[in-house]
Amino acid sequence: MDNVTLGPKTLMYPMPTVLVGANVGGKPNYMAVAWSGIACMAPPMVAVAINHARHTFKGIEENKTFSVNIPSTKQAIETDYCGMVTGTRVDKSKVFENFYGKLKTAPMIKECPVNLECKLFNSLDCGSHELCVGEIVETYASKEVIVGGSTDIKKVDPLIYADGKYYMVGDFLTEAFSAGKAYKNK
């Protein structure tokens, strides 16, 4: 396969689309983030990369808590809106129905099928962005997305962010930790 070099690029496929929530001056604020991923199993942790200038970042610094909310395609318009306008100029506290959990200061979104409530564990200044790593203290999920005791990606119906566009999750391909047996048996 012929390769080309593109220079250093922030390329990852697929990226999620999450809404990171934080209270800024006591008021819920949400920003759309594609640069997020799980950071640890024990204890469970999640990482989100946030530009230092962001309004949400002020809230994370203020309370040392934040939330990661996974919207479904039904919230695509509201999610994209939260990625287009800054909390410095626009009040985003009424875009969704807010709720709070154990930490009291990490606002979460009722409409999102999955919410991770996080306590800031540590953060890393990477340059333009701060990589904020939060310990997940509680996970909330809508009853409608639970299948056999666990959440199901097809029920959650999350947004994929790629190339400045949103995509949907497609077909099931194969089982993990199983498909690879075909290679072993070659």
Add this chain to the structure above:
Amino acid sequence: MDNVTLGPKTLMYPMPTVLVGANVGGKPNYMAVAWSGIACMAPPMVAVAINHARHTFKGIEENKTFSVNIPSTKQAIETDYCGMVTGTRVDKSKVFENFYGKLKTAPMIKECPVNLECKLFNSLDCGSHELCVGEIVETYASKEVIVGGSTDIKKVDPLIYADGKYYMVGDFLTEAFSAGKAYKNK
């Protein structure tokens, strides 16, 4: 929407499926990783969460370099295989065709449509896992996945990891930084 609490969980939708590459004792090794995401824009960085016991982690510590390779659904079997067996017991250096770039010590996979060549910037001990943050020094892409000068997710055809299964990327939904205008105009 009625919510249930699930306890602290490593839940993220969608998660990517990447192959993290590192030379261990001079030999390429690859592990399948779903816990990865972009960490910074300037300079471009990527984060990968790796269990401290992993063979690949030894290589990252050894050379302070690694790669993030994005397989397409065509490499599903080989990718899953790399997630099932450990480099401590199995030689995975011949599963793919390897190539090296600027850093000389970060092995990359020819068959994967996208490769990020990384220099370890910093890492964070989170508990069971080390969150390794790498500065992306070069991005390689197969010519076949380039559309109008940039990579295209549908051409890359990456693997989504969710709930112990692999899924494909589905339909285009809407434009980012644009769909949200419908909310604004409400």
